[in-house]
Amino acid sequence: MLLLVIIISVAFVLHATAHGVGITPDSVSYASSAQSFASSFSFTQFDGLPLTLFPPGFPAVLGVFLALGLSFQFTAVLVGVLALVALLIFTFAVGRGLSRSMWCGAFAAAFVGLSSSTVFIGATVWSEGLFCAGVMGVLWVLVSAIHSQTLSRSRVVVLVILSAMVLSTRYTGIVIIPIIFVGVFWSQPKGTTRRSLVFSFYVTGLCSIIELSIVLRNLLLGAGVFGTRYPAEFTWTGMLHDVLLTLGGYVSTTFPSFWIQAIGVAIILAMVLATVRAKSQHDNATLLLALFVLLYWIALVYGQISTRVDHISFRLVAPALASMVLLVFSAFRLPHARHHHGSPNTRVAILTLEGALLALAGWIIIGGAIFTNSVASNYSEIGIGYNRQSFLNSPLASVIAKLPPTAGVAAFDAEGLYWPSKHVPIVMLPIENYYCSSQCVADQQSEFLQDVANGSVTYYAYQGAGMTPKQIEQLGVHLSVDVTVADGTLYRITRG
Numbered sequence: 469m470l471l472l473v474i475i476i477s478v479a480f481v482l483h484a485t486a487h488g489v490g491i492t493p494d495s496v497s498y499a500s501s502a503q504s505f506a507s508s509f510s511f512t513q514f515d516g517l518p519l520t521l522f523p524p525g526f527p528a529v530l531g532v533f534l535a536l537g538l539s540f541q542f543t544a545v546l547v548g549v550l551a552l553v554a555l556l557i558f559t560f561a562v563g564r565g566l567s568r569s570m571w572c573g574a575f576a577a578a579f580v581g582l583s584s585s586t587v588f589i590g591a592t593v594w595s596e597g598l599f600c601a602g603v604m605g606v607l608w609v610l611v612s613a614i615h616s617q618t619l620s621r622s623r624v625v626v627l628v629i630l631s632a633m634v635l636s637t638r639y640t641g642i643v644i645i646p647i648i649f650v651g652v653f654w655s656q657p658k659g660t661t662r663r664s665l666v667f668s669f670y671v672t673g674l675c676s677i678i679e680l681s682i683v684l685r686n687l688l689l690g691a692g693v694f695g696t697r698y699p700a701e702f703t704w705t706g707m708l709h710d711v712l713l714t715l716g717g718y719v720s721t722t723f724p725s726f727w728i729q730a731i732g733v734a735i736i737l738a739m740v741l742a743t744v745r746a747k748s749q750h751d752n753a754t755l756l757l758a759l760f761v762l763l764y765w766i767a768l769v770y771g772q773i774s775t776r777v778d779h780i781s782f783r784l785v786a787p788a789l790a791s792m793v794l795l796v797f798s799a800f801r802l803p804h805a806r807h808h809h810g811s812p813n814t815r816v817a818i819l820t821l822e823g824a825l826l827a828l829a830g831w832i833i834i835g836g837a838i839f840t841n842s843v844a845s846n847y848s849e850i851g852i853g854y855n856r857q858s859f860l861n862s863p864l865a866s867v868i869a870k871l872p873p874t875a876g877v878a879a880f881d882a883e884g885l886y887w888p889s890k891h892v893p894i895v896m897l898p899i900e901n902y903y904c905s906s907q908c909v910a911d912q913q914s915e916f917l918q919d920v921a922n923g924s925v926t927y928y929a930y931q932g933a934g935m936t937p938k939q940i941e942q943l944g945v946h947l948s949v950d951v952t953v954a955d956g957t958l959y960r961i962t963r964g
Contacts, residue, residue: 469574470557470560470574470577473556473581473582474577476582476837477582477587478552478553480591480840481545481549481591482545483848484588484591484844485545486848487850488541488851489541489544489593490588490853490855491887492592492593492853492854494522494594495592495854496854496887497519497521498530499530500513500892501513502526502527504531505524505527505530505534506531506532506535507535514886514892516876516892516893518689520695520696521695521696522595523637523638523682525598525635525637525678526598526637530543530544533546533547545591548589548590551600552581552586554605555581555597555604555790556577556581557577558607558608558790559573559576559581559604559790559794560577561573561612562576565608565753566751566757566798567798567801575826575829576790578833579833579836582833583836584782584843585783585785585786586789587840588782588843589783589786592853595638596637596783599787600787600789602631602633602634602637604791605626605633606630606634606644606648607647607651609623610651610654610655613655614655615753617655617656617657618655618656619671627648627675631648631676635675636682639694640764640767640771640787642679642767643764644760645672645675648671648672648675649671650668650756652671652672697776698775698776698907698908700775700776700777701905702773707779707780710780712733713725713729714780714781714785715731715736716728716729716732716735718735719731719735719832721839735796738800739761739795739796742795743795746798757794757795760791761792764788768780861888862884862955863954863955864929864953864955864956864957865888866889867951868889868891868927868958869888869890871891876893876894876919876927877925877927877928877929878896878916878928878961879895879930880896880897880899880933880934880935885929894929895916895925896912898912898934913943916943917943920961920963925961927950927960927961928947929957930959931955932956945962945963947961948960
């Protein structure tokens, strides 16, 4: 069954990327940094600035393949598919380890692998693919060690490699550090507390080296610990609404909003039940998954409170999806009828309930697969994000592509113009919105004026959105029309 799930999931990804791998604004930062790494061993974005908003691990992986001469399209799909396969294998392995049942592992892998969010991540140039695979890989090593009550040197090596994958791809990966410490501690024989603590600190320290190096790099570049960030705008009710809709949406997105949120509440209660049950049974392996889910959600909520990031959605929740599925399965795990010592009626009741639960899980998985197939088919026809023909065939991007390499461009949708033109630098000149506060706008405008003053930016591309030419001139520069095409105008910038 696992092999079948892998084949179908990979087929969905390949189908969805028929018109090219998915490209979003974040993808452009990854792609341009990967190109920079392949050519100059640095992580420079399309805007000419070093990559600090995201860790450099994902661009580094892409860059290695690009340096070998592979095309970006092939590289991105290959990495996405390999990460997806690894995620499903690790999910299956962890599920089988927790329940001692291949079916539990297979159903969990099917739920994750056939989910439209998983396929979309696999088809898009996002770091979540490697991140999700790395997280489940770390949990697999720790769950296996807890069950065997030993952590061999080979497992430590694998743990260090997988934790490096996690910590170098997403900043929220920092939550894996306490998970490693607790997991290593629980994997040691009882009665050796002092030795276990020392060993846990040692292994956790080894796994944390990559995190320290990334933080140090950011600080040396003049950015914050996790890159340049701005204060958040959020409401608790709005965030709770996003959380419940996201959780319930894994079961169905077609139900009325109230029922989707009700399903979200039920999923939370099921995970709490699984945690309580694991605690009462001294099941440290399941408790470790519950602890990871808890810490990851705390990290998500903290991100919403502290900085301007995407609202909680399927993409942000994806790294915890497999663990949450396994916790829900654990909450409803029943004693096996063949080994139950009650009356025949009790055994029949257990079998009946097991059948009903399996049928429900199967209905959700099959329904999800049907929906995922429709989504993949849609993407295969129109493309994903900036790889749609409307962006790739942009006349303005074609004009920008012919500019001299030294001619810098400013634009509102800098990513959308960079992707088809591959011209650098194209600096962002945003307006105030959810992602960019008034202080963010002021900082960007200040950097724009500095770029104009030193001659690194000499053009402004206007496509009807963002700052108007008149607003640009109010900053103290002069614009003159260079060329007008169907989707916008390119202005030459001179000092006012």
